[in-house]
Amino acid sequence: MAISVAAVRENPALLKLDLYCKGARLDMASLGGGGTGRGLLRTRAGLGSGLEVVLPGGLWTNVPVLEAFAQRSPYEFQGDGDGLRLMRDGEYVTTVSLSPRPAWYDQATSSGKPMMRVGTLQGTYLGVYPAKVCDYWVTPEKTNCHFCSVGLNLGVDDATEKSVEEVIEVVHAARDGSGITYVDFNTGHYEGDTYLDILEPYIRRIKAETGLLVGVQTPPHHDLSRYDALKAMGVNRVSFCFEIFDRERFREVCPGKDAQYGLDRYLDAIRYCAELGRRSGLSLSDPWVTNGEIVAGLESPESSIAAINWITDAGAIPTVCVFRPLRGTDYESLEPPETEAMIPVFRRLYDACMEHGLPIGCAPNIHVSLVLLPEECAAFSDRPFRWQRAKLAVMRRVFLALHHRAVQAREH
Ligand code: SF4
Known part of the structure; x- marks a missing residue:
């Protein structure tokens, strides 16, 4: 219809x-x-x-x-x-x-780089891709994920490498000028699993100087104890993009990820990190959430729903993107999915998070432009979830107060 x-x-x-x-x-x-x-x-x-x-x-x-x-x-x-x-x-x-264009977009860092080439607002949070382009784009056999445009981006809309100093300057500008509460780091694959080594100096400085929430989205490190260390460092969110739950489609769409890691390593990391959060208990002063990210529209809706069920059963929160055939990518001539086919996927996203009592929509002032957040999908569900909603409302208020306190403590 x-x-x-x-x-x-x-x-x-x-x-x-x-x-x-x-x-x-x-x-x-x-x-x-x-x-x-x-x-x-x-x-x-x-x-x-x-x-x-x-x-x-x-x-x-x-x-x-x-x-x-x-x-x-x-x-x-x-x-x-x-x-x-x-x-x-x-x-x-x-x-x-x-969406308002922040004044700092037109300013430069003290090293002379335009600030918007160091980090950009995605909705109301700051997204930073701090390192060189993902290795899948530069190896001779080119094994990039076929929907991906990262190798087309860097050096065009985004500077290639960014120093800790440059990123810190932009984080301060975004906090002061745009009131951000959250900084998200994203990397692709680097030979030798170096992505966490690269990110840790940025994370330490941001945590020490601002008290903002910080998240990382990288491939799954083979040494899972690195996630204990990230948690101890104050990281609040880890996200693993396995994109596709159907194993055959995963191999076709993400050849580099399949050869280097395999779907199971992504799933193991999600399970491990969600368990890490469960073991330490839900803390609103020191939150830790695990996300599993998928792209809906590149496999059947049933398979996307199976992925959502798997992620929430593990105690993690799904991030569900809608496939966008970007210009210049391998998949630019494919069609995006039909809205009608996506509605059950996003309905399940909300219902599954609520059934598992996952802490959705609790972080203050985070509006995400790139995906429909689970809490935004309440409008697709006809289930009331009264108790869960009341509990989330209380958590939101407590979280907001604690976050303000943490940020102010760093400012004085
Ligand atoms: S891992 Fe895949 S999606 Fe991520 S940056 Fe590399 S090619 Fe793109």
């Missing part, structure tokens, strides 16, 4: 999902002085190519506008003063605002 304009108007989560799947055309000539706001940047492996906007209901998102499928979309953004009007097949849907 086609999704109506009335349905997306009533349900901003459905609109966010529909825009991931269909993209939108952008009437550049009608845009006001704010242009495209933060600009159209290629950040993150397979997602952040589009227009950063805030939808009704305070849902931050990144809408594909550059890809071929977006040029055929029924949606169109038209300038409307400082905001944008969203139309579908000529019918008015809603008005959205551009």
Whole structure:
């Protein structure tokens, strides 16, 4: 059944999902002085190519506008003063605002690098890809994940290598100028499993100087005790992107990951880190969450749902991206998934997190533009989860107070 304009108007989560799947055309000539706001940047492996906007209901998102499928979309953004009007097949849907472009985007670090080439806001958190390009892009046999655009990004929208000093300057600028609460580090694969060695100096400095929440997304290190060390260092989130749960598809889509690590190493790391959190108990002053990340739309919805079930059974929280056939990637000519096929996946994301009592939506001021967060998917579920919701509301309040205290303690 086609999704109506009335349905997306009533349900901003459905609109966010529909825009991931269909993209939108952008009437550049009608845009006001704010242009495209933060600009159209290629950040993150397979997602952040589009227009950063805030939808009704305070849902931050990144809408594909550059890809071929977006040029055929029924949606169109038209300038409307400082905001944008969203139309579908000529019918008015809603008005959205551009995500504010921070003043520090136009400043430089003391080494002279533009700050937005050191780190960018993805929604309301700071994302940093601090090291050289993932090795899968530079080895002669080129075994990169086929949806990935990282090898196309670096040195274009993003500086290649960033010193600890440069990153710290940008973290301070983003905290002071944009009120960020969370810094996310992301690396690809490096020969010799060096990704955690590379990240640790950045993490130590941020924790010592700011008290902000910090997360890392890297391949699974063969020495699992490194995650105990990260936890002791104050890291709050570890994320493992295995992308695809179907083993045959995993091999096809992610040849480098398959040859180097194999799906089981990802699953073992998720299990180990979730258990690490369980053993130490839920701490709101020193939180630790484990994420397993998948891309929906490159395997069957049933397989994505099986992945969500596996991750939540392990005690981790799924991050579910919607496949975006980015320009220039191996998969640029594939189609994104149909919205209707994705709804059960995102419904299951919410239901499974609530069934397992996972701490979703607790961290303060974190709006993510690149994915639908589990808590945003409540709108797809008809289950009330009253007790779980009440418990999460209390946790959110306590977490906010504790986080403010931790940040202020570093400032004085
Ligand atoms: S591991 Fe895959 S998705 Fe990640 S940066 Fe490398 S090629 Fe891209």
